[in-house]
Amino acid sequence: MRLSARVRQTIIDPEVARAIDQVAADEQLNALGYDPWGFDAESAKLYFSLAKRIYQYFRPHLVGLEHLPTGRVLVVPNHSGQLPFDALVVSVACLIGGERPRLLRAMAERWFPTLPLVNVAFSRSGVVLGDPINCRNLLEANRGILVFPEGTRGSGKTFAHRYQLADFGRGFVRLALQTDTPIVPVGIVGAEESIISIANLKPLAELLRMPYMPVPALLPLLGPLAFLPLPTRFHIHVGEPLHFAGPFDDEDEVIDQKVAVVQKAVAELIDRGRRARTGWFA
């Protein structure tokens, strides 16, 4: 499972390596260099270097990264595009796109631990299972968390519903209140068009134990290649941190009001991104 030093050297990007070294100093790593969730700086350099190639493919236009505070934070974007390229692009952007490198710990879908190889790459890069206790532990240790409250409802939506936010869950707001964490809303534009899905084959998804099964619009033309993303340009607008106060275990209705504030902020950032771009690829 270890790559030879030479292969590593050609893959590892110096900018990524520098950034990882900087953020790793703040992670609580044990004598062998691991944290309890499986993050490992040396493996992360490799995976983030590969991720940077994908990041460059989408040529993201970044606005407002300076809003990202130091210390604990919940970064909350919209979710779209069938495959989690939006999570990858935001993670790489926070690592190398701003003035200070920031390692976001992405909260992943619950089926990722069952996927061979993927689970190892994700864990070594700092991705953790999307579980409230994981999230609370990381926030209490002053980490940055990337969470998509729409979950697979967002990423799996068809083209007809593009840029319409699916319902946000409440968990992230409860965790923000419990740990006194600011929420940074993010609007991502461009991921919706990277893989255009015209339908969701639910029975096939259930059969394969996947959350959804998209039908790419270009399937008749490109065949399986249609599952690869088009080189659309991502426009990422980062909003100012939102601070909430109140009991974390308040009634759902009270929490819903706070969730609505975040959802509205994300929707506004998406609008800003859509107004700013001149085309899917520009």
Add this chain to the structure above:
Amino acid sequence: MTTTLITGIAGSLAQLCAARLAARGDEVIGVDYRPVHRLIPAGVRCYRANYNKTRIEDIVRRHRPRRVLHLGRVGNLKVQANKRFDLNVVGSAKIMELCVKHGVERLVVLSTYHIYGAHPHNHIPIYEDDPLRASATYPQLADAVQLDNMAATWVFRHRKLRTVVLRPCNVVGPNIRNAVSTYLRQPALFYLLGFSPMWQLVHEEDMVDAVVRAADGDAVGIYNVAGVGALPYVRALELTGARLVPVPYLLAHTALRLGAGLFQAFPGYLLDFLRYPVVISDAAFRRDFGHQPAMGLEQAVRDTVRRG
């Protein structure tokens, strides 16, 4: 002089604990249902007795131990399920009853972290209050879960018998002969392709320290024991220096199912522990008992392979 009764004395951990206590001048009595083949530390008296038979009461009556370390949990799957139930559940109940009846002041029960179960939805770390998923997924572990539950009930039902339940992660070391230590000593190590969950290992010396502290200490309750940290299990295998052979999960699963008789040393339920993380927190044990593990993960693996 404090008299301590230790169950499972044919096992390595019990012998190491007995040696530690005997060295400092405690009187130590050992019991096991198995014959004791290995060298018993000087000054330790050993008896062969079933935990659920009357002979064990004679031993307790004769020696009047103040402390009982119930380390004799049967984890070995070679023992048939019904016999394991008799030893782990019925036998442990008997030992706990004897403790109450004969005025034992301190009981330490050795459980295992396996009872949390290896599940893809496990959060990290797992605390003592978290649900025990093992019995739902693996019927082979039902007796271990029941032993732990029973001991946990005992903690609160019999306040005079101050009970501590320890749930250690994988105990490894040169003298240990459990499934994981034996696995690490193989010249070629099969691992599941594409999986490398975080593993915790506790060195036998740190585990002995944990048991002795639990015996000497005052707090009661259930405690995880976790060693110094976690590492990906494939990394642990690499540290052994053995040849690594990747196997796809489906192949390993099928082979273990079909050849259950051949692979008794490696029970099927352990396969999930090679896929999903079970990372426990020992913060409570460190806080209440001042336990500070000293042996690093690399050393734990290397010492295990070196074999005493």
